[in-house]
Amino acid sequence: MDNHIPSIVARFWSMLRPDQKEIRNIYLFSIFSGILSLGLPLGIQMIINFIELGQMSTSWFVLVILVVLSIGFSGLLNIFQLRITENLQQRIFTRSAFEFAERIPLIRLTELMKKYGTDLTHRFFDTLTIQKGLSKLLIDFTAAILQLVFCLVLLSFYHSFFIFLGVFLVFTLGLIVRLTARQGMLASLEESSYKYKIAHWLKEIAQARFSFNLSGNRKFHIYRTDDYVQGYLSARDQHFKVLVKQYAYLIIFKVLIALSFLIIGGILVINQQMNIGQFVASEILILLILSAVEKLILSIEVVYDVFTAIEKIGQVTDLPIELSNQNQERVDATKGLSIQFDQVSCHLESYELSPLTEIQLQIHPQEKIAIVSDSSLSSSMLFCSLVGLMDCSKGTISINRIPLENLNKQSLREKIGSVLYRDQLVFGSVSDNIRYGRDEISLSEIENEISNLNLTSFIHSMPEKYQGILNPESHMIPIDVERKLLVARAMIGQPNLLIFEDPTAGLTSIQKEVLLSYIFKDEQKTVMVATSDPAVFTYCSRIIEIHQGKIRFDGSYESFKLTQSC
Structure with a gap:
């Protein structure tokens, strides 16, 4: 169980390997979008400086135009990202459908005897989970990470103290993930296992509906369903407890960010180590950081869902299959075989x-x-x-x-x-x-x-x-x-x-x-x-x-x- 997360992460990158070019473009667009998003606080800082001087100049007007264009171009990059992720989702669905169709008949009989064939086919629906979560994972989650990093880097230029604070906050965020991710992943896998048990049992009820209708005891299928549902709800509660714990840690992290930067920024302004324009810009950066942390909070459950879906599909694709060698002898017979x-x-x-x-x-x-x-x-x-x-x-x-x-x-x-x-x-x-x-x-x-x-x-x-x-x-x-x-x-x-x-x-x-x-x-x-x-x-x-x-x-x-x- 301790090796689940590394193997799941490896599966995730393996799934995306055929689409490396598209993934690279998504990340490049995210980086450019993140850089452009910094134009807002920097532009506002310079605009405030012009306003303090009481001047309406061509530079001020050009600066306003550049800030607006950076916002618009950043949005355009997001549209390009959505187009790429839509293509990725279609490719993943297509590859998954054909891989299931090709592999299932070839799975070794000795392996199928340990499992239930129709239960394996249900794993295909995890492809839909991956589809839905992929855009959030590749765009929103990545954008939140880049936004957090870029904002912390830009803040470090205002004062050296922000560098140490940024490093501490990144370390704290990594520690939160390190301490809680494995527990959340295992709880998510257990929850998913019960989900498939319920789906398999409902299919059994449908296939044996005559037997259930004609049996004297009509509660058997209800009792079994109740057992599985209780197991699912228990696993779901455990998973939710982990999510709540992570949400709580990230909210505390969010509060610490706001408190730290507001206090430090205020002190720097009072000590005249930062002007009003820089202070306003830093506050906008803080808002962007808080927005990024909020995106991370909302993305946690999606990350679990996608990684769990990848693991469940992997449990099918990992099963050994018959290997065909075209160089082997072909059967040549016109009459009955001996x-x-x-x-x-x-x-x-x-x-x-x-x-x-x-x-x-x-x-x-x-x-x-x-x-x-x-x-x-x-x-x-x-x-x-x-x-x-x-x-x-x-x-x-x-x-x-x-x-x-x-x-x-x-x-x-x-x-x-x-x-x-x-x-x-x-x-x-x-x-x-x-x-x-x-x-x-x-x-x-x-x-x-x-x-x-x-x-x-x-x-x-x-x-x-x-x-x-x-x-x-x-x-x-x-x-x-x-x-x-x-x-x-x-x-x-x-x-x-x-x-x-x-x-x-x-x-x-x-x-x-x-x-x-x-x-x-x-x-x-x-x-x-x-x-x-x-x-x-x-x-x-x-x-x-x-x-x-x-x-x-x-x-x-x-x-x-x-x-x-x-």
Whole structure:
């Protein structure tokens, strides 16, 4: 926890690194604006000197014009800064959106199993927090710091005592930040964590709304929400206490500035070490300093919000992802793939028993395999390791005699059609759900797949046919239609290996027959199906049973039936 702030600051500058030129321009404009703002007290000092002389000269008139122009030009620089920060906000939003879209599917499965995928997507909304706070952080906060520094520097020219006072005040301000920033940052992070817990829980309620509606105890979701809200409010109170403490310190700092400069300025005027014009100018500088401190006070919460948002987004971008090497071997196959599992073991930290233990298995091209397991986790791990979603803790998997580690994963997955347990339709048209970004697939190919799966009548019942929108969240898509659409997505690219998990679950015997006859129709493909459905076994030339992570049976369906009857 002690390293949070340095890492967050590093993340902040890393986020802005692609826009270094724009950031430099913002800071240059801030410096120029800060210098121009000094024209007001200096100009007023000189104007008062002219007034004391009782003269109306051309110099006086020119001086007034210059002061007004400096104010106007300073405002113009602020407009330029706003334009630059608007461009920065748009770029940050765009980069964040594409980075999330690219990284989330590539996050290693072992890391996702420790978290909740949809909770990670909620972190994207922190991009909006960064957008809103960036202009205040880059413009207002920076301007306040520069204004404070420039005013203190200019005051030091009036008398040497102001130099020591300025150094003391800067040291005091730094000490306040040093003593309270870490505590405030940690409180802000805890507050944000509870915010995401609440958002995640509300999404859970929405996804399981039928279960909550039909349950006898209707208070469970309220109790859980209450727990999270209490945690959030407690964290919020802690964060607010830190903010109040910082506000109090800065207000004391503000009072000390006003008191010190007023007393010292008055004494210097009385002792004739400063004239009236200089005194008025110094008082304007004091007002500018107080204004800068007030801006810093109002910016503290924004700083916490931006830094917390950066840390939350970083928790997603820090997750390890699959790395693709284009120089690796590509899968070249016109028929079914051959697969070799050589002493493969997979272990999960959350389970005492290994889902797969020393699996030794040879699958020949064009074979039709049924995987029977006492735990669906074993078959899921087998398939996930086969397609490269999960690394095995031991052993080697080879495709067409090439170790999986030496294969280009994208090339491999282009040769595999799969419907795994977690696969689902997405909000979009029928054609989008089948194409899944493969624009080379024509509508006629989609129509052919739909026809083979007896889905034509369902598609034609939709007003917009293949452009009709499917909404998986509505729960109104028949289960057989959903399964068939997923199968169509898997098979339309003419893959060489088909992998399915429980494709017939919840289907009637007639629906099973239609689906299975289509899955197994191409004898050239290698097919692997994880199932306990005897209807699938009749299509398979080989049954493999996994018990407690190990292969207990490997043979024909007839032999398997004999083992079950014993």
